[in-house]
Amino acid sequence: MKDESEEKKGLTRRDFLKSTGGAAAVAGIAIGGLAVGTKEAAAAAGPMPKKWDETYDVVVIGSGFAGLAAAIEAKNAGVKDVVVLDKMQVYGGNSVINGGDFCAPGTKLQKENGVEDSPELMLKDMLRNGQYLNHPELAKTVAYNAKDAIEWTESYLGARYTKLNYQGGHSVKRANGTISSSGSELTSKELAKAKELGVKVELRTKLVKFVSNKDGRIVGVEVRKGYKFPDESTGKTAFIKARKAVVLGSGGFSQDIKLRQIEDPRLTDKFGSTNHPGATGEALLAACTAGAMDVQMDWIQLGPWTSPDEKGFGDVPLFCEPLVGYGLMINPETGKRFFKETGNRKERADAIILVGHPVIIMGDSYAVNKQVVPHRLKAAMENGAIKKFDTLEDVAKSYNMPVDTFLKEVARWNSFVEKKQDDDFGCMIFKDAKPTVAGPFYVARLWPKVHHTMGGLVIDKNAQVMGFDLKPVKGLYAAGEVTGGVHGGVRLGGDAMADCIVFGRIAGKNAAGEKAWG
Amino acid sequence: MGDDLTGGFTMIQEEKRIDALTRGECFRRAFFALWLVALLVVGSAGATSAAPKRVATAKPGNCMACHGSQKVLPQGHEDTKAMTFEACKECHTKTGAPRLEGIMPGSHLHQLSGVTCVKCHGKTKKVKAVEMKQCATCHNPDKLAERTEKVKPENPHTSPHYGTELDCNVCHHQHAKSENFCSQCHKFDFVVP
Numbered sequence: 001m002k003d004e005s006e007e008k009k010g011l012t013r014r015d016f017l018k019s020t021g022g023a024a025a026v027a028g029i030a031i032g033g034l035a036v037g038t039k040e041a042a043a044a045a046g047p048m049p050k051k052w053d054e055t056y057d058v059v060v061i062g063s064g065f066a067g068l069a070a071a072i073e074a075k076n077a078g079v080k081d082v083v084v085l086d087k088m089q090v091y092g093g094n095s096v097i098n099g100g101d102f103c104a105p106g107t108k109l110q111k112e113n114g115v116e117d118s119p120e121l122m123l124k125d126m127l128r129n130g131q132y133l134n135h136p137e138l139a140k141t142v143a144y145n146a147k148d149a150i151e152w153t154e155s156y157l158g159a160r161y162t163k164l165n166y167q168g169g170h171s172v173k174r175a176n177g178t179i180s181s182s183g184s185e186l187t188s189k190e191l192a193k194a195k196e197l198g199v200k201v202e203l204r205t206k207l208v209k210f211v212s213n214k215d216g217r218i219v220g221v222e223v224r225k226g227y228k229f230p231d232e233s234t235g236k237t238a239f240i241k242a243r244k245a246v247v248l249g250s251g252g253f254s255q256d257i258k259l260r261q262i263e264d265p266r267l268t269d270k271f272g273s274t275n276h277p278g279a280t281g282e283a284l285l286a287a288c289t290a291g292a293m294d295v296q297m298d299w300i301q302l303g304p305w306t307s308p309d310e311k312g313f314g315d316v317p318l319f320c321e322p323l324v325g326y327g328l329m330i331n332p333e334t335g336k337r338f339f340k341e342t343g344n345r346k347e348r349a350d351a352i353i354l355v356g357h358p359v360i361i362m363g364d365s366y367a368v369n370k371q372v373v374p375h376r377l378k379a380a381m382e383n384g385a386i387k388k389f390d391t392l393e394d395v396a397k398s399y400n401m402p403v404d405t406f407l408k409e410v411a412r413w414n415s416f417v418e419k420k421q422d423d424d425f426g427c428m429i430f431k432d433a434k435p436t437v438a439g440p441f442y443v444a445r446l447w448p449k450v451h452h453t454m455g456g457l458v459i460d461k462n463a464q465v466m467g468f469d470l471k472p473v474k475g476l477y478a479a480g481e482v483t484g485g486v487h488g489g490v491r492l493g494g495d496a497m498a499d500c501i502v503f504g505r506i507a508g509k510n511a512a513g514e515k516a517w518g
Numbered sequence: 519m520g521d522d523l524t525g526g527f528t529m530i531q532e533e534k535r536i537d538a539l540t541r542g543e544c545f546r547r548a549f550f551a552l553w554l555v556a557l558l559v560v561g562s563a564g565a566t567s568a569a570p571k572r573v574a575t576a577k578p579g580n581c582m583a584c585h586g587s588q589k590v591l592p593q594g595h596e597d598t599k600a601m602t603f604e605a606c607k608e609c610h611t612k613t614g615a616p617r618l619e620g621i622m623p624g625s626h627l628h629q630l631s632g633v634t635c636v637k638c639h640g641k642t643k644k645v646k647a648v649e650m651k652q653c654a655t656c657h658n659p660d661k662l663a664e665r666t667e668k669v670k671p672e673n674p675h676t677s678p679h680y681g682t683e684l685d686c687n688v689c690h691h692q693h694a695k696s697e698n699f700c701s702q703c704h705k706f707d708f709v710v711p
Contacts, residue, residue: 089688096679097703182678226647277702312703382671383705 045290046209046222052241056081056200058511059221059242060249061207061283064095065183065497066480067249068190069504070511072157075197077512079244082199085221087206088229088278091191093251094481095500097276097313098183101165101175102153102501103494104146109164109176117172119144126495129169129344130454130488133296138486141461141506146498150176153501157189167493168321169344175494183497204228206235207283210246210290210476216467218246218290218475219517229278243518245475245511248465249504252453252481253281254300260450263298266353273450274303274313284482287457291467292476295484297455301491302448304348307385308358309445315380316444320361322371325430327363328413329446331355332399335406337413342428346490349448358447360399364436377442386444395441410436452491456484463507477511479503572693574636578602578629603630619711625692627711653686674700674708 058074060067063086071084086093105117123143127134153159165175178185194201206227211220220242224235253259254275260267273279288294307316324341331338338359339351352359368377380386389395392410396403414435416422422429457478458466465476480500487495576583579601581590591598598606609615618627628638633656638648659682663675674689676682677700688699689710696710 090680090684092679180678184679184681188681188683311701311705379671 045212045286048211048213048219049222049239051239052220053238054083055241055243056083057242057244057516058082058247058508059240059245060084060247060508061221062086062093062249062251062480062482063091063187063191063201063203064093064249064251064480065098065186065190065500066482066504066507067247068187068194069501070247070249070477070479070508071194071199072190072197073505073508074247074512075194075199075508077509079512081243083240084194084199084201085205085207085223085240086201086203087227088276089204091201091203092184092187094183094276094279095187096182096184098496099313100178100180100182100185100497101167101494102146102150102161102178102186102497103167103170103174103492104150104176104498105143105174106147107150107161107164107174107176109161110172110174113164113173115164115172115174117174119147121171122146122174125170126487126492129490129492131490133299133488135295135485135488137461138459138483139488142486142495142499142502145502149498149501149505152505153186153189157186157193159186159189165494168342169490169492170494186497186501204235207250207286208237209286211239212290213517216291216474217517218242218473221246241518242475243516244514245477247463247507247511248283248287248457248476248478248482249480249500249507250283250482251279252456253284254279254450254453256280256282259285260300260453263455264300267300267302267450271302271448271450272306272308272312274306275450281453284456287465287473287476287478287482290473290476291469292465292473292478293458293468293470295455295458296488297453297484299454299489300450301345301452301454302349302353303451304345304352304448305446306449306451307380307444308447309385310380310383313449314385315376315383316385316446318376319368319372319380319386319442319444320446322373323361323363323367325428326367326371326433327361327436328410329359329361330401330406330409331359332401333357335396335401335403336409337424340422340425340427344490345451352446352448358445360443360445362395362436362441362443364434364438364441366434366438367436368442370432372442380444386442388440388442390439390441392439392441395443399443452496453481454484454487454489454491456482458485459483459503461506462510463503464510475514475517477507479507572635574634578626578632578634579605601630602632603627606630620696620709623693624690624696624711628692648687648692650685650687657686659683669708672700672704672706674706674710 057079060071060082063084067084071082074082103122105119105122110117123140126139126143127136130139150161154161160179161176162179163177164173165177166173167175191201204225204227206224207221208224209222210218211222213219221240223238223240225238227235254273255277257269259281284294303317305317305320307314310316328337329339329341330336338355339348377386381388387398389398392407393403396406414437417429417433417435420429459478460466463477463479465473465478467473480503481496483503486499570584573583577599579598581598606618610618638652639645659675663673663682666673666675677684690696698706698708698710700706700708
C-alpha cells in the first residue's frame with residue numbers, strides 16, 4: 001500500500017480545476033435555492049458514448065419494492081445480466097420506512113377475519129377516492145393483480161403478513177400488515193431473492209441522464225459511481241449499457257422542495273416530509289428530458305396526521321388516526337373545531353393548510369387508552385410531541401386558547417358524541433365513543449407533511465413509458481411512485497405496496513421480453 | 519467523502535458551509551476558494567495543505583508523520599509518539615480525560631489498536647473503500663447488536679428497516695467525522711465513535 005502523499009504528487013492541474021468547477025456548481029445551487037440534483041436533468045438525453053463502461057441486459061434504477069420486484073422478474077424471465085442501481089448509500093428508499101400495509105382483495109387474512117372483498121370493490125374504492133382521475137386501466141391492473149402479487153411475495157419470497165388493518169377510504173379492511181409493521185419485511189426478502197438469482201445491486205450510483213440512440217430508443221444510462229448523497233461534487237462518470245431495457249423504479253419527489261413547489265406552490269419548506277431524504281425528482285425529470293411524458297404532477301399528498309414536533313413520519317400519526325371519531329381537532333387560535341376529523345387525507349390536510357398554522361388533536365383518557373398503542377404513546381410523550389394535561393383548562397392555557405370558547409366547544413362536541421351525530425362538520429362518531437370528559441387529556445399538534453406524489457410518468461398497463469409524442473419510449477419501463485395515473489387524486493393507504501409489486505413485476509417481465517438492440 | 523482519498527477534503531467542507539451563507543458571501547467565498555486552490559497549484563502541491571497526509575508506514579502515535587507541524591493535540595499533551603491505544607486509555611478513562619471515541623476519526627483508533635491501513639485495505643497500490651464484510655471480520659453485527667441491546671432510546675445496531683445489515687460506514691466513518699445516520703428521521707441522540 002502506497003502512502004497518500006505519493007499519490008498526491010500525481011494530481012494534475014486538470015484535476016484541481018475539476019474539483020473547483022464542482023464547488024462553483026454547488027454554490028450555484030445554494031444561491032438559486034434549487035433542490036439538490038434537479039440541475040442535471042436540465043441537460044437533454046445524452047448521445048451514445050464512445051465506450052460503455054458496463055453492459056447489462058436490464059438496468060433497474062431504484063432498489064425499493066418496485067425496482068427489486070422488476071429485477072427478480074426480469075431474471076426469472078431468463079435474462080442473464082440484471083443490475084439494480086441506487087443513488088443512496090443504503091438500499092430500499094422509502095420502502096424500508098414504509099408501514100408495511102399491503103392492500104389486496106380476497107386474501108387469506110381477510111378470509112380468516114370474515115371480510116368479504118373483491119377486485120371490483122377495491123377498484124371502486126381506488127376510483128372514488130382518486131376522484132376518478134385515475135387512469136382506469138392502470139387502477140384496474142393493480143386491483144385485479146394485487147392478490148396474486150401479495151401471494152407471490154408470500155410463497156415465492158417468504159414475506160410474512162400477520163394482521164389485517166383498516167386504512168381510511170377503503171370500504172373494507174384489506175390492508176395486510178407485515179409481521180414487523182414495516183415494508184422492510186418485504187424489501188429484505190426481495191433483496192435476498194434478487195441476490196440469490198444473481199442480480200447485482202450497486203449503491204451510491206446516481207442516474208444522471210438516459211442515453212438514447214438516434215431513433216430515440218433508450219439504450220443505457222449515464223451515472224455517477226461512488227456518489228455520496230447529497231454532495232453533487234462526488235462520484236465518477238460511467239456509461240452503463242442496457243441491451244434490452246431500463247426499468248425506472250426511482251420513487252416520488254416528496255423531498256424535492258423546488259419541484260413540488262413548481263407543481264403545488266403551497267408546498268414550501270414550511271412543510272416537512274415523511275419520506276427518506278433521497279425522494280427527489282431528478283430521475284423522473286431525466287426521463288422527461290429523454291422524451292417520457294409526465295401526468296398529474298400537482299397531485300401531491302400530504303399526511304394530515306403528522307406533528308411539527310417530531311421528525312419524519314414519527315409517532316403522532318399513530319396517535320391521531322386511531323383517535324379520529326373519538327376525539328376532537330381544534331384550531332388553537334379560535335379554540336374551536338374547524339373540520340371533519342374523519343375526513344380523508346386530502347380534505348383534512350387542505351383544511352389545516354387553510355388554517356395556516358398547526359392545529360391540535362386531543363383525546364381524553366378513555367379514548368386514548370382504548371385506541372392508542374401504549375408504546376407509541378410513550379415514545380411520543382418522551383420526545384415531547386404528545387403532552388398530557390390534568391384539566392381542559394390546562395389544555396387551553398398551554399395552547400393560548402380562549403378558555404371559555406374552548407370549554408364551550410368541547411361541551412358542544414360532547415353533545416354530538418351523546419347523540420352520535422356531528423351537526424357542525426359531519427364527523428363520523430364511532431359507536432363506542434364517549435364524551436371527552438375524563439382526565440388526563442392527551443394533546444398533539446398537527447401540521448401536514450408531504451407524503452406521496454401521485455403524479456409521475458405516463459405508463460400503459462404493460463408498464464411501458466409513454467412519450468410526448470403519445471407513443472412508447474422504446475426501451476423504458478417504469479413502476480411505483482415514479483409513475484402517475486394509478487391513484488388519481490388520492491393514493492389510499494396500503495395501495496403503494498400493491499402498486500409497486502404489481503407494476504414492478506410487469507415492468508421486469510416486459511423489460512426482459514424486449515429485443516436486444518445491440 | 520468518508521473514503522475520499524483524493525485530497526479534496528478541505529474543498530468539500532468548504533462547499534458544505536456555503537449552504538448557510540448569503541449570496542454575496544457565497545461569491546466571495548467561491549472566489550477565495552478558487553484563489554486558494556490556484557495558490558496550491560502554483561505552490562509545491564499540497565505542502566501547506568490542511569488535509570493530513572496518509573502515511574501508511576507511520577507509527578500510530580506519531581501525529582507529525584501525517585499532520586506535519588499542525589497542532590492536533592491540546593497544549594501540554596504528553597508525547598504520544600510511542601503510544602498505543604492501551605497507553606492512551608491510562609489517562610482517557612471514564613472519569614479522566616475525555617473519551618477518544620467520537621473525537622478522533624475511527625482510523626486513528628484502529629491504528630492505535632494495531633489495526634493498520636493494510637489490515638483493512640490490503641496490500642494494494644490503488645486504495646479502495648473498505649466493504650462492510652471487512653469490518654465484520656472483527657465486528658460481528660449480531661454480536662454488536664447484542665452488546666448494545668440496552669442503549670436508549672433504541673439499539674443502534676439493529677432496526678426494523680435493515681435488521682443488523684446496515685453498512686457500518688453509514689455512521690462510523692474512518693477518515694471523516696462519524697455521523698448519526700438515524701437522526702435524519704429519528705430523535706436518537708447517539709454518540710457515534
